[in-house]
Structure formats: structure tokens, C-alpha cells
Amino acid sequence: MRKTDRAAAPGGNAMLVLALLSTGEMYGYQIIEELERRSERVFRLQEGTLYPLLHSLEKDGLVTARNAQAPSGRPRRYYRITAAGQRALEEKEREWRVYAGAVHAVLAGCTP
Amino acid sequence: MRKTDRAAAPGGNAMLVLALLSTGEMYGYQIIEELERRSERVFRLQEGTLYPLLHSLEKDGLVTARNAQAPSGRPRRYYRITAAGQRALEEKEREWRVYAGAVHAVLAGCTP
DNA sequence: CTATATACCTGGATTATCTAGGTATAGTAT
DNA sequence: ATACTATACCTAGATAATCCAGGTATATAG
Numbered sequence: 001m002r003k004t005d006r007a008a009a010p011g012g013n014a015m016l017v018l019a020l021l022s023t024g025e026m027y028g029y030q031i032i033e034e035l036e037r038r039s040e041r042v043f044r045l046q047e048g049t050l051y052p053l054l055h056s057l058e059k060d061g062l063v064t065a066r067n068a069q070a071p072s073g074r075p076r077r078y079y080r081i082t083a084a085g086q087r088a089l090e091e092k093e094r095e096w097r098v099y100a101g102a103v104h105a106v107l108a109g110c111t112p
Numbered sequence: 113m114r115k116t117d118r119a120a121a122p123g124g125n126a127m128l129v130l131a132l133l134s135t136g137e138m139y140g141y142q143i144i145e146e147l148e149r150r151s152e153r154v155f156r157l158q159e160g161t162l163y164p165l166l167h168s169l170e171k172d173g174l175v176t177a178r179n180a181q182a183p184s185g186r187p188r189r190y191y192r193i194t195a196a197g198q199r200a201l202e203e204k205e206r207e208w209r210v211y212a213g214a215v216h217a218v219l220a221g222c223t224p
Numbered sequence: 225c226t227a228t229a230t231a232c233c234t235g236g237a238t239t240a241t242c243t244a245g246g247t248a249t250a251g252t253a254t
Numbered sequence: 255a256t257a258c259t260a261t262a263c264c265t266a267g268a269t270a271a272t273c274c275a276g277g278t279a280t281a282t283a284g
Contacts, residue, residue: 019222029231038221042214049272051233074280093219100212102154109150110131141262161241163264186249
């Protein structure tokens with residue numbers, strides 16, 4: 001994650017990636033571009049952040065992966081969210097809402 | 113930060129602490145309790161997180177500190193936000209709003 | 225035939241935060 | 255008196271997320 005120079009949330013990237021995958025199968029490079037598009041250029045995941053993250057999500061059973069050829073012939077690795085991944089996503093979203101709500105409460109109370 | 117078990121934002125703690133200090137002088141222990149109170153128990157800064165953070169804010173000129181005695185006699189270290197700290201706070205708040213807005217956009221677009 | 229975009233990957237550094245301690249005083253309970 | 259709890263500050267070392275800076279390879283455009 002770059003762009004806004006560290007306003008990010010750790011573990012937050014996992015939530016965003018899982019959210020994207022909940023709309024359907026995607027490969028790594030596509031995730032980077034989709035995230036950039038949907039966030040209107042706010043997020044731009046570094047490859048060095050995304051690929052290790054995908055590997056750890058896979059290791060934790062939150063996504064599965066399969067290799068395939070693009071129409072162009074280039075090899076791609078497609079990721080799909082699992083049922084456990086869906087549950088983890090819902091949990092992370094809940095936590096995010098609690099966290100963001102609390103940040104808002106503190107800021108609103110301090111700089112009204 | 114604990115409680116919601118990692119939904120946090122790095123550098124986000126600095127924003128929250130600066131926001132609290134923008135309401136007036138505070139000492140470390142008080143910051144922890146005020147933050148817990150204002151967030152309605154969502155945040156509970158670890159001492160091992162707060163004190164080093166305060167030292168780095170001081171080193172960066174965003175806060176100043178002075179030692180004083182509590183009415184009880186216990187020594188305390190009071191922190192006060194500087195003009196540079198105010199500017200940094202405003203900038204961090206701006207970044208936070210951009211980041212939180214983008215997260216919301218992605219989540220809303222994925223799980224409508 | 226070279227440059228660019230696509231597509232995947234890793235090692236090592238950086239940074240924030242956590243864990244788990246330590247010190248010391250004041251007030252409260254036994 | 256004495257122990258326990260709450261207050262109040264601090265630090266060293268570990269962990270984890272992310273960044274940085276590379277590397278590899280194929281397809282397409284110039």
C-alpha cells in the first residue's frame with residue numbers, strides 16, 4: 001500500500017483482498033488493479049505486499065488457488081475465496097466498522 | 113492497541129494521541145484512560161505502545177513535555193501539542209478520511 | 225529487436241505494535 | 255505494620271505487516 005503514505009490498516013489489506021475475491025475469482029495482478037480502480041486510486045498494493053499476503057491467505061485456508069493460462073497464453077494463478085474466507089471477511093468487516101466508528105468518535109469528540 | 117485484536121492503523125495511534133492532546137495538556141496514563149473512555153472501550157493503548165510513541169512525537173517536535181507533581185505528590189509527565197503537531201494532526205485526519213472512505217467504497221462495491 | 229505491459233515471485237530492511245518485564249509512590253485493606 | 259491495588263513512568267526484545275528493490279518470463283507494440 002502506498003499513495004496516501006501510511007494511513008493504512010494492518011490486516012486491512014487481507015480484508016480488502018477477501019472482499020474483492022468475494023465478487024469472484026481473480027488473479028494477483030488483477031487484484032492490484034481492481035483495488036486501485038474501486039478505491040479511486042487511493043490504494044495501490046505493492047506486489048511485494050500482495051503476493052506474500054495471498055500465500056498466507058492460502059496457507060490459512062481462506063482462499064484456494066489454481067494455475068491457468070490467460071487467453072494470451074501467459075500463465076496466471078487464480079484465487080477463489082473459501083467458506084472460511086467468507087466468514088473471516090465478515091468478521092474483519094465487523095472489526096473494521098467497530099474500529100472506524102471508534103476513531104470517528106474520538107476525532108469528533110476532540111475536534112468538533 | 114488491543115481489544116478488537118488488530119483492526120488498527122499504524123500511525124493511527126499517533127493521530128488519536130494528537131487529537132486528544134489538541135483538547136489540552138495530558139499525561140501518559142491519562143491519555144490511555146481518556147482514549148478508552150472516548151472510544152467506549154474499543155481502544156486500550158498498551159503502555160509499551162504509548163510511551164515510546166510519546167517519545168517519538170516529542171523527538172519530532174509534535175509535542176512538548178514537562179514534569180510536574182500530581183496533587184497526590186506522584187511525579188507526572190505532561191504533554192502538550194505544538195503548532196507543528198496541530199498541522200500534523202490535520203494532515204493525518206485528512207489521510208484517515210481518504211483511507212476510510214476508500215475502504216468503504218471497496219467494501220460497499222463488493223458486498224452490497 | 226527493443227521497450228513496455230503483464231504476471232509472478234523473494235530476500236532483507238523498516239516500522240508499529242506487542243509482550244513482558246522493571247521501578248516507584250499513594251491509598252486501601254488486613 | 256504489611257500487603258495489595260491502582261497509579262505512573264519506562265525499556266528491551268520479539269513479532270508481524272509492509273516496503274523496497276530486486277529477479278524471472280511472456281506477449282505485444284513500436
